[in-house]
Amino acid sequence: MNTNSTAAESQEATAEQAQASPAPAPAAAAAPSEAPSARALLKQLQQQFPAFQKCLPLEIGIDKQLLARMPGLNRKAMRAALGIHTGSLRYLKAMEKATVRYDLDGKPGAEVTDTHRAHAREQLQQRFKKEAERKRAEREAAAAEEAARLRQQKLQALASKFSRN
Numbered sequence: 001m002n003t004n005s006t007a008a009e010s011q012e013a014t015a016e017q018a019q020a021s022p023a024p025a026p027a028a029a030a031a032p033s034e035a036p037s038a039r040a041l042l043k044q045l046q047q048q049f050p051a052f053q054k055c056l057p058l059e060i061g062i063d064k065q066l067l068a069r070m071p072g073l074n075r076k077a078m079r080a081a082l083g084i085h086t087g088s089l090r091y092l093k094a095m096e097k098a099t100v101r102y103d104l105d106g107k108p109g110a111e112v113t114d115t116h117r118a119h120a121r122e123q124l125q126q127r128f129k130k131e132a133e134r135k136r137a138e139r140e141a142a143a144a145e146e147a148a149r150l151r152q153q154k155l156q157a158l159a160s161k162f163s164r165n
Contacts, residue, residue, distance in 0.1 A: 028065070038080030043072075045081060055090045057098040058082075059109045069104065095120035095140035 036044065046052040059065070061081060069071055075095075085091055098112045 036074070037078055038077050038084055041077045042081040042084055043055060045085075049104040051102045051104050054106065055085075055088070055094050056102040057091075057095050057100070057112055058086070058102050059101045062104065065104050087123075089124070091118045092124050092127075096124060133138065 004020060012044045042052075050056075051058055066084075067075070068077055095112065096117055098117065101110050101112055103109055
């Protein structure tokens with residue numbers, strides 16, 4: 001009987017310890033959710049800073065400005081959010097025509113170089129070319145599918161015409 005009572009006491013003690021201290025697994029699971037996704041961070045930046053709201057050409061080194069204003073910012077998420085933002089069609093179109101870069105508050109800064117404008121133009125051309133190729137491939141696939149369907153119909157018509165029924 002003594003062994004049963006000690007086992008029960010140890011189970012009760014374990015249960016009390018579990019209630020007294022939080023389990024480490026939920027704390028570990030909560031850590032990744034603290035770092036916002038790149039898209040969520042980009043939304044936050046768009047709400048917080050005029051340069052992101054208006055999709056203005058950003059100053060070189062904007063990441064350092066962001067880190068100074070938001071010290072707890074996850075660098076990986078920030079880089080991904082900046083990549084999404086600066087790779088967007090709207091941003092590239094703005095960069096193609098821009099003459100001035102802006103800081104987080106929307107204040108003008110350095111000039112946009114011809115090299116950067118040309119890079120934005122090239123990125124847009126590549127994107128439009130890819131889109132045109134994708135649409136052409138879709139049209140060709142649809143045409144091939146329609147041709148195969150018509151061929152199958154003709155074969156069925158011939159088969160029914162010459163069958164021995």
